[in-house]
Amino acid sequence: MKRAEEVYREILFQAMEKGNRGMTQAGLAKALEMSLSMVNLALKPLRRMNSVRIKQRGFDIIDRRKILYYWASIRDVERDIIYRTRVDKPVRNIESEMPADVIYAAYSAYKFRFNGVPADYSEVYVYSDNVEELKKRFQENGKTPNLFILKKDRNLKEMTIALIFVDLWNLKEWYAKAFLNAMEARLDGVLE
Structure with missing residues (x-):
């Protein structure tokens, strides 16, 4: 599994199973033991398709369905x-x-x-x-x-x-x- 997919898995786990719609890039990077730049890179396509809203100190999940289907479409x-x-x-x-x-x-x-x-x-x-x-x-x-x-x-x-x-x-x-x-x-x- 690509590292970006680990980010999508964690975002969707937090949003779908924990009910958490707001996260920080730093928190994800720490939890997944990856660089902040890797998390930001993974978030780029999600931001482009308006499924996350990037804020100054984190991001909000706008559309879980879009994230799920995007990940499904790139998964191998x-x-x-x-x-x-x-x-x-x-x-x-x-x-x-x-x-x-x-x-x-x-x-x-x-x-x-x-x-x-x-x-x-x-x-x-x-x-x-x-x-x-x-x-x-x-x-x-x-x-x-x-x-x-x-x-x-x-x-x-x-x-x-x-x-x-x-x-x-x-x-x-x-x-x-x-x-x-x-x-x-x-x-x-x-x-x-």
């Missing part, structure tokens, strides 16, 4: 895949065999976050920085993959609603659309 899940393999087991078994330190993504994240799914799915996506452990548990076999390990950045501590959405937006499986529609219905009041 494929670039973050560091390991993929086929596991010939049901999805729930694959999920139950994951190490405790993974963060579920996409379909699994939706299932665990909202206690249900709008469609059946056959792929498991997780974020992890311990790929060697996952390679031991789920060995490479050259078959069509159904387990995808995404590189976990140091600031990803828990799955956010916004990250579930942008990851689903970028998946190619046909049922990703059903998950997206369900997410949009859930987010309708949150994004206003």
Whole structure:
């Protein structure tokens, strides 16, 4: 995940899940352990599209929906895949065999976050920085993959609603659309 995307994830987490519509660039830089110039660079396109209002000592979030869809449009899940393999087991078994330190993504994240799914799915996506452990548990076999390990950045501590959405937006499986529609219905009041 690009550093600017970490900024978008944190802004949307604060706005959507914490109800915080005002932040400071310095606060974001400190929280994400990045330079102030990186935060300001990430905010530039958001300012251009009038989704944030830059003030003297911080910024206000004007349009969470625009930020979410902008991030979804630039996100590249494929670039973050560091390991993929086929596991010939049901999805729930694959999920139950994951190490405790993974963060579920996409379909699994939706299932665990909202206690249900709008469609059946056959792929498991997780974020992890311990790929060697996952390679031991789920060995490479050259078959069509159904387990995808995404590189976990140091600031990803828990799955956010916004990250579930942008990851689903970028998946190619046909049922990703059903998950997206369900997410949009859930987010309708949150994004206003």
